Amino acid sequence: MTVSNEVRLAGMPILRSEEETKVREWFGELARPVELFVALGPEETPRAGSGDLDFGAEMVRLCEGLAELGDDVTCRVEEEPEGFSRFPAVSIRPDGQDAGVRYDGLPWGYELGSLVGGVVEAGRDEPTLSADSLAALEELDRDLTLDVFVTPT
Amino acid sequence: MLLAFRFALASERVTASAIEANEFPQLSQELGVWAVPRIVVDGEPRWDGAVPEAEFLRRILA
Numbered sequence: 756m757t758v759s760n761e762v763r764l765a766g767m768p769i770l771r772s773e774e775e776t777k778v779r780e781w782f783g784e785l786a787r788p789v790e791l792f793v794a795l796g797p798e799e800t801p802r803a804g805s806g807d808l809d810f811g812a813e814m815v816r817l818c819e820g821l822a823e824l825g826d827d828v829t830c831r832v833e834e835e836p837e838g839f840s841r842f843p844a845v846s847i848r849p850d851g852q853d854a855g856v857r858y859d860g861l862p863w864g865y866e867l868g869s870l871v872g873g874v875v876e877a878g879r880d881e882p883t884l885s886a887d888s889l890a891a892l893e894e895l896d897r898d899l900t901l902d903v904f905v906t907p908t
Numbered sequence: 909m910l911l912a913f914r915f916a917l918a919s920e921r922v923t924a925s926a927i928e929a930n931e932f933p934q935l936s937q938e939l940g941v942w943a944v945p946r947i948v949v950d951g952e953p954r955w956d957g958a959v960p961e962a963e964f965l966r967r968i969l970a
Binding site for chain 1: 921
């Protein structure tokens with residue numbers, strides 16, 4: 756009998772027990788609420804080797820699972836919301852406001868740490884950059900778009 | 909990745925997206941993503957690999 760990746764993953768915990776404890780601790784210390792805004796829509800065909808995984812469904816499962824780990828973390832899901840061109844995606848929103856922080860694609864494996872870290876950073880009430888960086892950003896007179904390509908391994 | 913997120917959270921002028929290269933092969937190919945992390949600034953591939961904050965700042969503003 757063939758079991759799809761979706762069925763296999765549905766029963767798998769998002770984090771190991773010790774990781775979950777740590778994430779609960781971090782999420783419990785957030786200074787402001789953070790919303791995980793999940794955007795679903797037509798997906799590009801991934802590279803070979805990704806199997807029959809439903810990336811959108813898995814994204815929802817991951818984000819809803821993370822939202823269960825902290826009272827100040829919530830998850831909202833929309834189909835093809837305005838401003839999104841790649842799906843699935845999750846916008847990490849401090850106080851529910853779009854701050855331009857996004858993860859396009861499924862943050863699985865090692866990359867789940869980037870999403871968790873993004874929530875922790877968005878939950879701070881003060882930037883954690885150096886004084887030099889903050890001063891440079893203060894002087895910035897144009898918009899800057901940073902895209903960081905990552906892989907789950 | 910977190911460094912880019914931190915810059916975006918610190919400035920309304922900065923946006924930061926992590927893009928899972930395997931799920932968006934067409935875009936990854938267009939931008940020549942062969943190693944990760946690959947940092948793309950304003951649509952232009954700039955460098956591969958993690959760098960300290962001061963160097964990151966210098967490179968994104970260059």
